[in-house]
Amino acid sequence: TRTTRPQRLLKAVQDRAIRGNPKSVISVIDHYCRNQEWAMNVGDEKGFILDSVVSELNPQTVLELGTYCGYSAVRIGRLLHSGARLLTLEFNPDYAAVAREVISWAGLENTVQLVEGASGDWIPRLREHFGIHTFDFIFLDHWKEGYLADIKLLEECRLLRKGTVLLADNVVCPGAPDYLEYVRKSPLYDSRYFKSHLEYTKAEDGLEKSVYLG
């Protein structure tokens, strides 16, 4: 049977990227998705904004919701200092299988831990299962309809602390209107929109950066 889009993306990484070199994994995926087959990675333009937020914050504990093929896990993981860890949750087992290979090809298997399952099931168990107290940085890139419920769950589970930074992808396209309204209105957050474009296209999209004020 035909290969899937994530499997074809993984083959491009294995054929063209240098093992252990996250920068080459990122550039191979961006070139492949721009020139051969579009895929819903955060991409190079929004990825540059993601890089600047992560570099400025220098987080020790990071949560990513929505791994897909592992592109943003590699983007974030490559910037983390020794001892820092990224936990990335992916619901779809086929995506998770590809992402594990991409993360491993980049040589980030000791920095990035992929957990399979639904964010709503896992978030209440992160503390007892992974010994996590609070997160320094959270990247939201999973089901757009799930952003709001998951940030409220993170609040309830006390996994946010004063200064925790949340960065949400696709707040314009496909859009997360209820999430945007919540973080922009709530006194618990200081929120700012970074205008950009949908990965590999000219369509508008952007990232919303929200600092939890606790």
Ligand SMILES: Cn1cnc(CNC(=O)c2cc(-c3ccc(F)cc3)cc(O)c2O)c1
């Ligand atoms: C199936 N699935 C498993 N995880 C997810 C969560 N991600 C998205 O839905 C997602 C979608 C798009 C997008 C798709 C079609 C289109 F025309 C325009 C935008 C872009 C993104 O950056 C995304 O993160 C979806």
Ligand SMILES: [Mg+2]
């Ligand atoms: Mg996205």
